[in-house]
Amino acid sequence: MTEPSSEAPPGGSFSQDAGGWSFGGALTLDDAADVLQASRPLPLPDTGVVDFSGLMQADSSALAVIFALRRRAAAEGRAMTLTGLPASLRSLAVVYGVDDLLADPVS
Numbered sequence: 001m002t003e004p005s006s007e008a009p010p011g012g013s014f015s016q017d018a019g020g021w022s023f024g025g026a027l028t029l030d031d032a033a034d035v036l037q038a039s040r041p042l043p044l045p046d047t048g049v050v051d052f053s054g055l056m057q058a059d060s061s062a063l064a065v066i067f068a069l070r071r072r073a074a075a076e077g078r079a080m081t082l083t084g085l086p087a088s089l090r091s092l093a094v095v096y097g098v099d100d101l102l103a104d105p106v107s
Contacts, residue, residue: 012055014039020049025056032061036068044078053084060096062089067101079104 012025012035021042027035050069055062066082073080081104093099 011035014042014050016042016045018047020045020047020051022051022054024054026058027055027062027065028057028059029061032065036065039065039069044073044076044080047081048073048079049081049083051083052086052089055084055086055089058086058089058092060092063093063096063098067098070101 011031012023012027014021014023014035021044070080082102085102090099090102093102
């Protein structure tokens with residue numbers, strides 16, 4: 001019998017550096033609420049850039065997290081630019097008819 005692990009469940013998280021935020025790991029139904037909750041204390045990046053090139057696995061929950069971050073940025077009067085979104089996530093947004101919500105806001 002295997003002992004239960006004390007490690008956090010696999011999933012993803014945002015990290016912050018001078019270039020903005022970067023996401024690494026999975027962003028699925030299993031961890032989306034935790035990822036979003038963990039992002040709340042982080043100040044939005046000064047650059048407005050959120051890089052998803054480290055996104056390894058995603059489902060429609062990833063879109064929900066992205067839209068929540070967009071709403072937060074709008075509420076704080078800040079611009080947000082998404083980079084590194086996988087083609088599979090963009091395709092999913094097209095299927096749901098929300099691909100325009102992934103586009104950078106027009107100034």
